[in-house]
Amino acid sequence: MTATITTALPTVNARIYPRGGLDVLSRDEVARLRDASTGMHDLLRRCALAVLTSGSTSDDPRAAQELYPHFDIQVTQQDRGVRIDLDNAPAMAFVDGEIIRGVAELLFAVVRDLAYTAMELAPGGSQDLESSAGITDAVFGLLRNARILHPTDPNLVVCWGGHSISRDEYVYTKQVGYELGLRGLDICTGCGPGAMKGPMKGATIAHAKQRRNRTRYIGITEPGIIAAESPNPIVNHLVIMPDIEKRLEAFIRLGHGIIVFPGGVGTAEEILYLLGILLREENAHLPFPLVFTGPTASAPYFEQIDKFLRLTLGEAATSRYEIIIGDPDAVAKRMASGIRKVREHRIAQKDSFYFNWSVDIPLEFQRPFAPTHEAMAALDLHHGRKPHELAADLRRAFSGIVAGNVKEDGMRRIEAHGPFEIHGDHDMMQSLDALLRAFVAQRRMKIAGEYKPCYRVVA
Known part of the structure; x- marks a missing residue:
């Protein structure tokens, strides 16, 4: 050079x-x-x-x-x-x-x-981007081209959480990452700061203690968000997916288990995407460890998330996740145990360790959603729908708010036409509004500066 x-x-x-x-x-x-x-x-x-x-x-x-x-x-x-x-x-x-x-x-x-x-x-x-199988093949092709598909034992934990979190929450993510690293587990995140950096930072120390030299700190992003969440310095494998839907599918196809730390609307979007898929009858048998965790001070955050999920997706959704508060060691043990079951299942089903082909992801979760004002207002957020169908539209609602917060195209739409409007059943909109207000009050929407909402919830 x-x-x-x-x-x-x-x-x-x-x-x-x-x-x-x-x-x-x-x-x-x-x-x-x-x-x-x-x-x-x-x-x-x-x-x-x-x-x-x-x-x-x-x-x-x-x-x-x-x-x-x-x-x-x-x-x-x-x-x-x-x-x-x-x-x-x-x-x-x-x-x-x-x-x-x-x-x-x-x-x-x-x-x-x-x-x-x-x-x-x-x-x-x-590539065929009109069929579900074609989109999955496209995700596989991009990950293979990035050379991160390795036929090794399952050990990849996806960590989701906010870029704007408190100091105590950040320290906790490092502690969890450290416990995961001691157990030989690698980390995959959205590649940015906050809860995306902490687990990687903790794991680096643990991997060094265990003398693990071939470690993976995978960051998966997309063009619309990378400028707002630039890759943290620990990422040693970066992949840029073409849109948020393929990014989310990549997380699920690559990961052997997922940990969710406190976050904002992007984290809520990820939770709804995953639960919407796991609640499908086709995936009922699929082992997929999912743990929500944070320090003791974050317990109210997860209580509110849990309450929102029960109201919108029903009690069945709670069977797909576990909440562990203030115990990094227990989180890591639970994840390691869950991944062992994933390994046994993949062997029994003759599925690959490096790409989860067996999870069924329908086309409604794969089609890119353009968060225009018309599209946001047209979301069907009402009771009586199948849980996975409602989850798909709730995910789109949060995706639109993410766009209005940190994506250039979304920010321009808000500047030109005002806030997005989100419509739905009264109790659901009340719960959604309370959740979003909590995110604002806890400064989970933006790292710095006063936050001006890009949305308006209408019952």
Whole structure:
């Protein structure tokens, strides 16, 4: 790599030559990454800037672009491989003119995944994105291209939780991660700060104590959210899925168990997505350990989540999760025990350890949801529906609020047309409104600054 440090701003101009995992690209892939007319180059620029500012504490997706308005990235295919040119890149990603190795790996992952998506998942591409099986195959193909599907014993724990959490909650996530790491379990999160970073940080110490060298700290994100939740520095395998629905499916297909820490609307979206799938009759037999946990002070948070789930999805939903408060050791033991049952089940069903083919995910959970004002107002949030069908629409409601909070497209819609309106049965809307008000009061919506709701709940 050659680098020239500029003096006017804390930026760096650099040429980087990737090694491993991104050795070559086709001319067509490079051309698509450079294409400004389709928006692909702007997408590449925004995602690259997010990883170059890895560790940022801001959750405003436009903050990095405002700080580095002249940043640009170009990908070139040469006879000897791929070259990445960075202009006016954040100096925080470099040490003595050399890019930090971990940041470089995340940057290569951005180029790799966007190139794959541009070719394989674009309109007219080779993937069938109209059928449930076709979408699952697309998720598999992207994960395989990212080289994170390994036929090893089940040991991957997905950790969900908020990017904006209290100090006590963050410390607790580290303690849980430490206990998981002592038991040889690897971590997968949404790759950002807060509850997505804590378990990885705790596991690194435990893995070091156990002298585990081949460890996985997988971060799964998507273009709409990566700018607001830039990858934390511990992530050593980054995957960018094309949309939130494929991101959520990737979590479930990859993970052998899931732990949910306190969070906001994004965490609620994830819970509803998973429960909506596990409540389907086709998945009733499927072992899938699911634990909600936090420090003692977070007990009221989970009581309110539990109350909301009982009201909306029914008592049957509670059989699919366990709540453990203030006991990291018990959480890790429960997860390790649950994963052993997953292993036994996969062997009996002749299912792979590295990708959960047997879980049935219907098309209504896979189709991308565009949170427009019309779509949000049309959500069917009423009693009398099958639990998994109601869960699908509740998930979309929370997904729309996430978009209005931290995604550029959603923020623009709110600025132009005002808050989203969410309609439904009176008791359900009362419970939803109380839950959202609690998120606001507990500062779970935004890391800093006053939060202005992007939604209005209408009974």
